[in-house]
Amino acid sequence: MPPPPVLELVVLGSGGPGAVGRASSSFVVLLDGIPRILIDAGSGAFARLGETKLSLDRLDRILLTHLHIDHSAELPGIFKARAVASRGAINFHVFGPSGAGKFPSTKRFVDLLFGKHGAFAYLADFSAPITIVTTDIGATLSRTRKLQTxxxxxxxxxxxxxGHHDDAPSIIYRIDYKNRSVVFSGDIDAAGLDNLRSIADHCNLLVFNTVVLDRPQSAEALYTLHTPPKSIGEVAASAHVGALLLTHLNPAIDQAHDDVLASIHRNYAGPVTFAEDRLRIAP
Structure with a gap:
């Protein structure tokens, strides 16, 4: 039996907020075949995680791109699933954006869920002792395009x-392991694309949230939140990424599959895959 890929991605949720048959945004990253990192936890990810039969024994790092419901709602269920699958103490390390406007910081969000007076405070010692360390990441755009390790x-x-997702503080993540790399754009609009180019430079796989069609085929208001296919191709080409995985898909994107692909390929010559729930891909 061949060894597992050193870095592998499993798509738990390839859809968006609509109830259209796909789970919402969520991914698991495997290192040497072991599930270690969860990126986002959108609605439906809990069920998809069970369907994959992946072990939760060492899933201990959670990266939240932003705190919209379709990216964070399943966190309690996944935490509890991890707890009941373990006998020893669990140490979760949660990363996410700082707060602004209507959005709490990730620390505040996690405290509201699991803190001493949180909605799910009981989980701290329900099955296995759980410690949660949360780190807020600065989500304000700056000219320096500073990467944080x-x-x-x-x-x-x-x-x-x-990143930038209109008024929702958002973060772009890159994971490098044994000379392989994957970048997660999160939901992103035009204002965040320079930062995305910077962090995605020469990555093996760029996971790009693909929600709108090229103008004027989607509602104009959506372009303040998301990036159209033409711009996706431009970013992928200028960042010299090895491959694209399109996710956060909806029926409009599914129906325009060929047009979306053609638009991206006007600028980007690399392979492009449309995500499905439970898809496994090695960057």
Whole structure:
């Protein structure tokens, strides 16, 4: 039996907020075949995680791109599933954006869920002792495009940079492991694309949230939140990424599959895959 890929991605949720048959945004990253990192936890991810039969024994790092419901709602269920699958103490390390406007910081969000007076405070010692360490990442755009290193240990490096998703503070993540790399755009509009180019430079796989069609085929208001296919191709080409995985899909994107692909390929010559729930892909 061949060894597992050193870095592998499992799509738990390839859809968006609509109830259209796909789970909402969520991914698990496997290192040497072991599930270690969860990126986002959108609605439906809990059920998809069970369907994959992945072990939760060492899933201990959670990267939240932003705190919209379709990216964070399943966190309690996944935490509890991890707890009941373990006998020893659990140490979760949660990373996410700082707060602004209507959005709490990730620390506040996690405290509201699991803190001493949180909605699910009982979980701290329900099945296994749980410690949660939460780190807020600055989500304000700046001209310096400063990358933040969240972890650098045992060949694993996780870096982050501010994204932009209208009024929702958002973060872009990059995971590097044994010379393989994957970048998660999160939901992103035009204002965040320079930061995305910076962090995605020469990555093996760019996971790009693909929600709108090229203008004027989607509602104009959506372009203040998301990036159209033409711009996706431009970013992928200028960042010299190895491959694209399109996710956060909806029926409009599904129905325009060929047009979306053609638009991206006007600028980007690399392979493009449309995500499905439970898809496994090795960057």
């Amino acid at each position: 969240l972890l650098a240990k045992d060949g694993l490096k996780i870096t982050a940079i501010a």
